[in-house]
Amino acid sequence: MSNPMGSSPSPQPDLSRNRLPTLFEVLSRRTLPPVDLFSFYIYMRDQQRSVDYLDFWLDVAQHMSLCRHYVRELRRSVLVGTPDPEKASKRSSAILENIGDMNYPAAGPSMYATDKERDQDAQMSAYLREERGDNHDSPQSSNDRRGRPSPNVSSARDITTDSNSPAHTVARQDIRASAEKILYTFLLPGAEREITLPGSITQDVITSIEEYGRDDPEVFDVAKDYVFQAMERDAFPGFLRMKALGNLIPPTLIMRLILGLVSMFGGFWAAFILIFLNESRKTRLWLILPFTIGVYCLASYQYSLDPILALVGYSEYTPFNFSRVREPYVRKLLSQRALTVLTVTVVIDAALCVLFVLVPGKKL
Incomplete structure (x- = not known):
């Protein structure tokens, strides 16, 4: 259908663009x-x-x-x-x-x-x-x-x-x-x-x-x-770093940092308490919860990226408001970075849990 005002058509998004936009x-x-x-x-x-x-x-x-x-x-x-x-x-x-x-x-x-x-x-x-x-x-x-x-x-x-x-x-x-x-x-x-x-x-x-x-x-x-x-x-x-390499905004990142630090402090505190009370390794397995939350939040802060949100295709644009990632190259880029963040999270979390679960207990 032709434009009745004789103007040019709207620019269409380039879905085949294999790079970041200008x-x-x-x-x-x-x-x-x-x-x-x-x-x-x-x-x-x-x-x-x-x-x-x-x-x-x-x-x-x-x-x-x-x-x-x-x-x-x-x-x-x-x-x-x-x-x-x-x-x-x-x-x-x-x-x-x-x-x-x-x-x-x-x-x-x-x-x-x-x-x-x-x-x-x-x-x-x-x-x-x-x-x-x-x-x-x-x-x-x-x-x-x-x-x-x-x-x-x-x-x-x-x-x-x-x-x-x-x-x-x-x-x-x-x-x-x-x-x-x-x-x-x-x-x-x-x-x-x-x-x-x-x-x-x-x-x-x-x-x-x-x-x-x-x-x-x-x-x-x-x-x-x-x-x-x-x-x-x-x-x-800075806009590209925030939106194409990450999917979280600064206020959310600060919240992730605080939650991550609190969770890690709680995890270490609980781990030493359980060790010095000589609790069983089965009981100490619960340490996986604070360590997982802490490592996940700190990794999200470090990379400005929530890997789970990235894998399901969402990006935050205002606090707790999200939009679908529709730019193909950005979606691919975020998915790759999300896998990297998840790998880092799993490796560090597993190392902490193995360390504090397998270390011998000593009742004081």
């Missing part, structure tokens, strides 16, 4: 739990405490989607020979025809774009700047042609591809509102969710929007690429 694949929804965008959002919120950077990047990606959607509508009206006189002038018709349909799936960082995508995005931004200049001195005409609800730009994490473009027609002022929302939310000094960027980058964006009236996607390119590289360098490796 950050761009996560952000463009090409991965499955536990390395999906939802899990990364929770990680940035709960572990990194820097979810504002992710929200900024997603808001800018959504802004690009709005612009592409708007230009596609203009281009379609030109190609079918019924241009909207309030949207497309004769002078802009040729530009729109040369831009192309921009049917690529996601708005990503500049370094991942192809030459064709860069050229089309540059032409689109140039067209929006030119159109903005033509209409900047006529705010009334902009208000007259609105009459449509503005797109919801407050939930950027739900919109990361062009396939999620608004179902209604995008008005020119919607693009302006989107650009101003990003500026006032993330970039102005003292903003509600101000993010830290190099001063020159922030000032360039502020000047471009407030003084020159720009709202084209290129105005955010440098800031977006800077934030992407910062997340890729500082946050994403």
Whole structure:
């Protein structure tokens, strides 16, 4: 079934990927739990405490989607020979025809774009700047042609591809509102969710929007690429370690450490008591319980992995909330590590039990 808005299809998860995903694949929804965008959002919120950077990047990606959607509508009206006189002038018709349909799936960082995508995005931004200049001195005409609800730009994490473009027609002022929302939310000094960027980058964006009236996607390119590289360098490796090499979150790991230490202390205490009371080896077999719990919890803490949960295919994303592991390579990786953790647990547990069960008793 074709997309009625003429946008590209949603990126599909790569089930044959025999490697860990990249950050761009996560952000463009090409991965499955536990390395999906939802899990990364929770990680940035709960572990990194820097979810504002992710929200900024997603808001800018959504802004690009709005612009592409708007230009596609203009281009379609030109190609079918019924241009909207309030949207497309004769002078802009040729530009729109040369831009192309921009049917690529996601708005990503500049370094991942192809030459064709860069050229089309540059032409689109140039067209929006030119159109903005033509209409900047006529705010009334902009208000007259609105009459449509503005797109919801407050939930950027739900919109990361062009396939999620608004179902209604995008008005020119919607693009302006989107650009101003990003500026006032993330970039102005003292903003509600101000993010830290190099001063020159922030000032360039502020000047471009407030003084020159720009709202084209290129105005955010440098800031977006800077934030992407910062997340890729500082946050994403830790996210992969937590979600692709383990299946427990830090609060649970601390609980496992405490329970493991308490169980091991109880096991050693009971073992020496039973030995010095000269209890039978059959009675001392009960030591397997505290030692097994202790070794299992400490091994889970050491490897950030609950082996039983990994083998049945679950990963924790918030305390005591679990999701199925659906990314094939991650599921295989966790299963292999789970077998290693179980082997370590069994070997250490068996050694402790044999030592304290077979050692001769001596009644004091």
